[in-house]
Amino acid sequence: MKTAAEQAPVKRSRAAEAPAASSEAKAHDVVLQVRDLAVDIRTHRGTVRAVNSVGFEARAGETLALLGESGCGKSMTAKALAGIMDPVCDLADGQIVLNGTDLAALSAKERLKFAGPGLGIVFQDALTALNPVYTVGTQLGEAFRIHRGLNARQARAEAIDLMKRVGIPEPESRVNSYPHQFSGGMRQRILIAMAVALNPRLLIADEPTTALDVTVQAQIMQLLRTLREEGQMAVILITHDLAVVAEEADSVAVMYAGNVVESGPVSEVFADPRHPYTKGLLESVPVHLERGAQLKSIPGSPPELHDIPAGCVYQSRCPLVQDICRAERPALRPVTSPVNDADAGTATANVPSGGPSRPARTAACHFSEEITNA
Ligand SMILES: Nc1ncnc2c1ncn2[C@@H]1O[C@H](COP(=O)(O)OP(=O)(O)OP(=O)(O)O)[C@@H](O)[C@H]1O
Numbered sequence: 174m175k176t177a178a179e180q181a182p183v184k185r186s187r188a189a190e191a192p193a194a195s196s197e198a199k200a201h202d203v204v205l206q207v208r209d210l211a212v213d214i215r216t217h218r219g220t221v222r223a224v225n226s227v228g229f230e231a232r233a234g235e236t237l238a239l240l241g242e243s244g245c246g247k248s249m250t251a252k253a254l255a256g257i258m259d260p261v262c263d264l265a266d267g268q269i270v271l272n273g274t275d276l277a278a279l280s281a282k283e284r285l286k287f288a289g290p291g292l293g294i295v296f297q298d299a300l301t302a303l304n305p306v307y308t309v310g311t312q313l314g315e316a317f318r319i320h321r322g323l324n325a326r327q328a329r330a331e332a333i334d335l336m337k338r339v340g341i342p343e344p345e346s347r348v349n350s351y352p353h354q355f356s357g358g359m360r361q362r363i364l365i366a367m368a369v370a371l372n373p374r375l376l377i378a379d380e381p382t383t384a385l386d387v388t389v390q391a392q393i394m395q396l397l398r399t400l401r402e403e404g405q406m407a408v409i410l411i412t413h414d415l416a417v418v419a420e421e422a423d424s425v426a427v428m429y430a431g432n433v434v435e436s437g438p439v440s441e442v443f444a445d446p447r448h449p450y451t452k453g454l455l456e457s458v459p460v461h462l463e464r465g466a467q468l469k470s471i472p473g474s475p476p477e478l479h480d481i482p483a484g485c486v487y488q489s490r491c492p493l494v495q496d497i498c499r500a501e502r503p504a505l506r507p508v509t510s511p512v513n514d515a516d517a518g519t520a521t522a523n524v525p526s527g528g529p530s531r532p533a534r535t536a537a538c539h540f541s542e543e544i545t546n547a
């Protein structure tokens with residue numbers, strides 16, 4: 174539970190003061206600010222913390238990647254933001270400030286009302302996300318009937334418009350088709366259409382191309398970029414693929430065992446990682462990043478959720494581990510980097526979050542300043 178003081182809204186950006194469904198967000202305005210997010214799961218072995226003091230921000234017209242190995246809490250974070258967690262999960266702490274409103278402080282009902290226009294989410298598995306017994310037109314039109322009070326005919330017209338927007342051919346006839354009558358790529362376009370129907374400020378895409386073949390993946394990423402530009406949406410892209418992050422994202426938050434261990438602009442983080450886990454990830458793929466490269470070559474595996482150690486979450490795999498790492502959990506704090514120091518005046522590690530400049534670089538490591546990039 175939170176005290177009233179802890180629920181106080183964070184400083185509003187210009188975007189936060191504009192109406193929720195407007196597409197007039199100014200590029201780089203902070204649309205979403207997540208602070209101290211924690212999610213607990215009730216299991217038969219007791220309650221475990223799957224997401225722990227996670228924080229990041231997403232900006233209009235930019236893509237933030239959530240990067241990390243399988244099981245590190247990316248989807249759990251996404252579901253917490255969207256308010257669609259499994260019943261065994263609880264939001265234990267944190268603020269999710271979207272357009273100036275803390276979603277974490279809203280009731281489930283208020284949140285539903287807010288969610289449609291404010292935030293859209295796309296998952297990897299389009300077939301299970303669509304209802305097999307309704308036409309895609311009915312499903313695409315639903316948001317307009319519920320949130321805009323349109324009648325069936327008007328909603329159908331909006332559905333056809335949406336299908337055009339996401340590049341589905343012959344929308345006038347295909348609006349009456351059922352999900353199974355579409356290819357995987359077209360179904361993913363339909364899901365994306367549903368997510369952007371009400372022109373949300375924020376689009377969360379959780380491994381949106383994992384189930385698709387390579388050419389279709391590229392088309393879907395292109396579509397997401399186009400929609401991002403058109404609506405100046407902030408996009409949170411969840412992936413375990415370093416090449417996708419390098420190509421698609423402006424900034425990155427690297428997650429490990431439920432924690433953000435490093436964050437900042439992609440170009441800086443990849444050129445000069447300040448956390449041993451990020452460095453390990455980067456070293457685990459060939460020099461020329463390729464899509465689909467697996468992040469498997471860091472020896473060992475992440476800790477089980479019921480067995481997260483005191484101290485640093487990465488200690489069991491870290492080549493730099495010292496006594497202090499076993500005793501004390503390093504906080505995510507601003508780090509300086511030769512890369513952004515060289516970038517005279519435009520960015521420093523001490524830019525306050527929410528400010529107009531590029532996101533600050535942070536890392537959660539006792540020895541972040543000592544990491545070398547030989
Ligand atoms: N309903 C649940 N009950 C118990 N544990 C769960 C449940 N859902 C997720 N978990 C656990 O929570 C942790 C975080 O899972 P999450 O799905 O967020 O990982 P992820 O980073 O999205 O991984 P992936 O890349 O495989 O999708 C994992 O250890 C997972 O096993």
Ligand code: NI
Nearest residue numbers: 247248249379
């Ligand atoms: Ni996931």
